[in-house]
Amino acid sequence: MTDNFDVKLVENAKYYTPDAEYKRTSWIGDYQKTYEKFLSDPDAFWSKIARELEWIRPWDQIREWKYPYARWFLNAQLNITANCLDRHVAGDRRNKVALIWRGEDGKERVYSYQRLLGEVMRFANGLKSLGVKKGDCVCIYMPMVPEQLIAMLACARIGAVHSVVFAGFGTTALNMRINDAEAKVIITADISIRRGKAIPLITIVKEAIDNAPSVEHIVMYRRRKEPPVELRPGREHDFYGLMEGVPADCPAEVMDAEDPLFILYTSGSTGTPKGVVHTCGGYMVGTYYTTKTVFDLKERDIYWCTADPGWITGHSYIVYGPLAVGATVFITEITPDYPDPGSWWKLIEEQQISVFYTAPTAIRTFMKLGEEWPDRYNIGSLRIIGSVGEPLNPEAFEWYYRVIGKSRCPIVDTWWQTETGMQIITTMVGEPMRPGFAGKAIPGVEVDVVNKDGKPVPPGSGGFLVIKKPWPSMLRMVYKNDERYRTYWETIKGCYTAGDLAVKGKDGYIMVIGRADDIIIVSGHNIGTAEVESALVSHHAVAEAAVIGKPDAIKGNAIKAFVILRLGNKASEKLTQDLMYHVRITIGPIAVPHEIEYVDKLPKTRSGKIMRRVLKAKELGMDPGDISTLDE
Known part of the structure; x- marks a missing residue:
């Protein structure tokens, strides 16, 4: 990374x-006091959190670490379902709304905790009637409907391992995941509905x-x-037909803390998807703790995470x-631009959403469309707004804070991965925020930015983002x-190597700048694509x-940029020169793009990550490889 980058952005x-x-x-x-308390006795820290949940049998030891x-x-x-459902029904949340769903046609379904538990138990018994038992794998390939969540929870209820596959994947990608996981049953829908189709x-x-x-x-x-x-x-069964004629009660299967809960395949943006396995106990504790503290959830909050359960964000922070x-969780199959670009803001107004968690790619799309759409609606119910999926660049942060958060809502810009299971870095609610910086490690996790030899880099410098010690939901x-x-x-x-490059500020805040393999070497200088x-x-x-990066006989590589313009701007030679100059003064001459191409869209995974290898393959006339993870 260049020195100018550190000076200007860090x-x-x-x-x-x-x-x-x-x-x-x-x-x-107080973040600092809490973090110091964690460092003084990590086992006691996690034990205290775990005791807020219900266990059939307590643990003999918090953790065992036999590297790796x-x-x-x-x-x-x-x-885990006894903690997600039964304990609330047995307490004072029996009639509290657990789930609200809105369809594209305007239909709405509402589930109390009592109703959701009943649906989960009946469907779990339906799966048992098909011979599904503890340890069997069930593939779930469904649209964003309540039945998707019911299916996941029903699997967990009886100890079946679910493998949720995003319903945007095609035949080849689905087949690979079914075969690798050796799924015994596949749960699906006849159709999904997207933008009226x-x-x-x-x-x-x-x-x-x-x-x-x-x-x-x-x-x-x-x-x-x-x-x-x-x-x-x-061989083929109706979802609700399977729930008829079965017992209404389904006792929760006794699971060991280290029994597998689910397999989730990574997006495959850099190769063959990996089947990441998470287990029952540590994953439950990690997701419970981070949901409660990072989003600062209160009893009356209406919470909306715009992800899909086909991704880890949906597993951890919807379900x-x-x-x-x-x-109280809100979900919808409505996309942010259908029937018009005000659809999400209208939902926030109608549902009185107070905690909102979305992706930087969506935020930048809203920026492109301007302030007119969110300004049409009363979104003053928002209390906390969050970001997930990729680095939130400073300009998007400031727009999100000012236009959506009305300059009063804390932004929790979170960094984590499918592999981590839970959020790892953010700025905790109440702490000062820095645009471009995700923040610090949450209490309970130790992270650092190191060089290739594993030595911490000095403040103001960049290196590889690592997690230094094991954590429950790994x-x-x-x-x-x-x-x-x-x-x-x-x-x-x-260390656990995340595969991301990061910059560590003098105050300990961490800026994640992109994948370690997203590097362009220009005349011997390492230039980060995200930079x-x-x-x-x-x-x-x-x-x-x-x-x-494009091969260059003199420089080794030349930089080519693909740019989407905001509404009201048109491509021109003058604009191209302006952008090149802008990069020159922002970063330095070495980072100036040799070429700029204006495009209407960029190839992305459905989790919002730009697939630069597809752009490069197309540019060089090469095979882009597996593109089953691309969004439309």
């Missing part, structure tokens, strides 16, 4: 200090299982009434974390591939940008 970033009331009333309290393998809450027994999921499923010998049954949620999809007797806390394995698991801990000895992209986006005319 040391000159300004602070935003939230109202003192946030710090006084937040669950975490960890076990947490040894010999403890639990069931019906997408036939069952067609994709039937093609995907042609070469999937492990699949014995298909369970289908039939949304289309006329004509209904025909079911093949014995398991919020329900373990006892929150992945336990990569399914069927121990070598890929060990790589996380052996790339830099003694150049952030500089471009800081120009008033630019909504989004992606850069790649």
